Amino acid sequence: MEPFTSGFPSFCIFPAMNSQELVSRVISSLSERDRVMSELFKDDRIRANTQKFVLANGGLSDDVETVLCDAIVNLVKNCYKPGFEIHSTVENYLFGVTKNLWFRTIRKRKPTSDLDKVPERSEDDDPELLLIEVERKQNLEAILQQIDDKCRQVLTNVGKGHENAGHSQSTQLQFS
Numbered sequence: 206m207e208p209f210t211s212g213f214p215s216f217c218i219f220p221a222m223n224s225q226e227l228v229s230r231v232i233s234s235l236s237e238r239d240r241v242m243s244e245l246f247k248d249d250r251i252r253a254n255t256q257k258f259v260l261a262n263g264g265l266s267d268d269v270e271t272v273l274c275d276a277i278v279n280l281v282k283n284c285y286k287p288g289f290e291i292h293s294t295v296e297n298y299l300f301g302v303t304k305n306l307w308f309r310t311i312r313k314r315k316p317t318s319d320l321d322k323v324p325e326r327s328e329d330d331d332p333e334l335l336l337i338e339v340e341r342k343q344n345l346e347a348i349l350q351q352i353d354d355k356c357r358q359v360l361t362n363v364g365k366g367h368e369n370a371g372h373s374q375s376t377q378l379q380f381s
């Protein structure tokens with residue numbers, strides 16, 4: 206897959222500038238901050254790394270733009286924090302921020318992607334079958350009310366599948 210090209214030359218804008226110089230530029234003035242943000246956004250290597258990572262991990266082209274913008278904004282915000290330092294290249298720092306932002310995005314999206322995993326309704330969930338089952342139970346209860354106690358007890362035990370086997374031995378029914 207070819208990296209996204211924005212029409213700008215493919216080179217890193219910040220090879221000679223160390224990370225602390227970038228931080229100094231950002232906090233020096235608003236116009237310089239905006240210029241740095243624009244340069245970062247137009248940098249083809251940073252964009253290509255972001256695009257390759259996001260697309261390889263289930264993202265779309267729109268996601269690439271969003272994550273790249275958010276990573277740059279995150280960098281700029283951090284530049285204003287006292288004692289902030291970047292201990293790598295700007296490109297590597299932004300790639301780390303990009304990865305964290307993208308993984309956070311994936312975690313937020315995960316619940317909606319689980320909709321594909323919703324099991325189909327079983328026959329037990331069919332309202333008609335449930336209604337038929339209720340009617341059968343009602344009919345059985347009506348019939349059981351019409352027979353004598355001993356027959357009812359035998360049928361009830363058989364219907365329960367002899368759950369109480371110990372009780373069935375002590376309750377011996379005598380037929381005459």
